[in-house]
Amino acid sequence: MNKIRSARIAIVLALISTQIGVSKAIAESLDPSLDVSDKDAHSSVHGPVSDQVIAEQRQNLAKNTAGKGFGPQAPRDIDSATGSNSIAFNAAPAYSQMNLCNIHFHKNAEHKGGEFTKYAGNGDGHGYLSG
Structure with a gap:
């Protein structure tokens, strides 16, 4: 069981590393002057x-x-009940059904x-x- 868990952790870390590398590559391709x-x-x-x-x-x-309907993201207060977004979201699927x-x-x-x-x-x- 520990070998399976270790393998899963290694896969997750590899995916995170890949995601970071892809994000940097995308940012650089969109604007080469960006320091990433x-x-x-x-x-x-x-x-x-x-x-x-x-x-x-x-x-x-x-x-x-x-006037664009958005602005700074900070400070984020998820306890606040105020807001103008009327979209209701369904519950998320089980983690095993989602992509990282x-x-x-x-x-x-x-x-x-x-x-x-x-x-x-x-x-x-x-x-x-x-x-």
Whole structure:
């Protein structure tokens, strides 16, 4: 039984690795100027940006999404009962019937929860070292 479990874990890790590689390849093919290198390599080049840079980014985001029905994803509060999406979703199928896709991790994620209560700083203006 342990060999089967180990094999399943190895397969999942391989799929995650493949997904990450595919995501990077897609991002690079869509815009070669995108820096999709590893966080450590990227963050060693870029340091934290000023509050002014963050304010400008927020202003541009508000301007570019005004009246479009969407905007920033943060902070995410799944306990909130308010919203305008009237789509009702069915229950998900059993995990054994689903395909593995889009697994990713967020360091310093902005989601509401007890484990994300410490401000991580402005970051580098490109999504790294922030939250």
